[in-house]
Amino acid sequence: MTAFPSLYDALALIAIGGLAGFINVLSAGGSMLTLPLLMFLGLPAQVANGTNRVSIVFQSLSAVGNFRRAGASQVGLSLRLAVPSVIGxxxxxxxxxxVSDALFEAVLVTVMAASALMMLLPQPQLETRPLTRERLTPLVYLAMFAIGIYGGFIQVGVGVLFIVVLYRLLKIDLAQVNVFKVFIILIYTLPALALFLYHDQVRWSYGLLLAVGSMSGAWLAVRVNMGPRGALWVRWLTLAVIGAIIVRLVVG
Known part of the structure; x- marks a missing residue:
């Protein structure tokens, strides 16, 4: 592995990063593309895992900034939801x-299947009132803590859980849910990236090229999310991602 990727590898990082950024902001699961790519380009698994966090941080920053400029910013409420997730x-x-790798996969398949069923349930009666902190009940905070545990335990597909749980518990539409999700994931990822940096498990040249693509994908995803059919995009893309994760684990 060289310190800097070749031109071909750089273009692959930007292109796959763009697709992953689009998927991650609208739904979840982009790391299923970026992690294998980083490993294919020669990074050891732990270094690929750490380097991938660079992309996630920058795409989340891009999404949060673009949501804010579009008038969809809930910083105070998002921070309240992020705290129990980080602790978890x-x-x-x-x-x-x-635990063993086999248990990892069993837990992941179970959680993803349950998430798919929850997404297919009839749409809840959505609240028309503005979301305020009074609606963030102890159950909501407990759910954020539980998702944090899952994210620390496995990480893959954690964005799916944020979408499903916030949608069902807060009863806000999926486009609004995504505004919260990207901010929570930004806060959630920063300590992880810092830890990987401390252990010298980040290759900045690879991570920043991946981030260039992922920020572009995040920019496009915000515009799709804020469009008139944004919630429909989120719903069906999330179901597709869940299916891809389950198939990938079952067929190996």
């Missing part, structure tokens, strides 16, 4: 060190 993730990391 610390417990999840500890749990991940205690």
């Amino acid at each position: 993730s610390l417990l999840g990391v500890w749990l991940a060190l205690q």
Whole structure:
């Protein structure tokens, strides 16, 4: 592995990063594309995992900034939701060190299948009132903590859980849910990236090229999300991602 990717590899990082950024902002699962790419280009698994966080941070920053400029910003409420997720993730990391890879996959398939069923349930009666902190009940905070545990434990598909749980518990439309999701994932990822940096598990040249593509994909996804059919895009793309994750795990 060289310190800097070749021109061909750089173009692949930007292109796949763009697709992953679009998928991650509208739904989840873009890391299923970027992590294998980084490993294919020669990065060890842990270094690929750390380097991928660079892209996630920048695409999340891009999405949060574009949502804010579009008038869809809920910083205060998003921070409240992010705190229990970050705390839960610390417990999840500890749990991940205690179990086998086989249990990882079993938990992931189970959670993704349950998420698909929840997405296919009839749409809840959505609230028309503005979302305020009074509607963030203890159950909502507990759910954010639980998702944080899952994210620290496995990480793959964690955005799906944020979408499903916030949609069902807060009863806001999926386009609004995505505004919260990208901000929470930004806060959630920063400590992880810092930890990988501390252990020298990040290759900036690869991560920044991936980030160039992912920020472009995030920019496009925000515009789709804010469009008149944004919620429909989120619903069906999320179901497609869940199906892809399950198939990938079952067929190996």
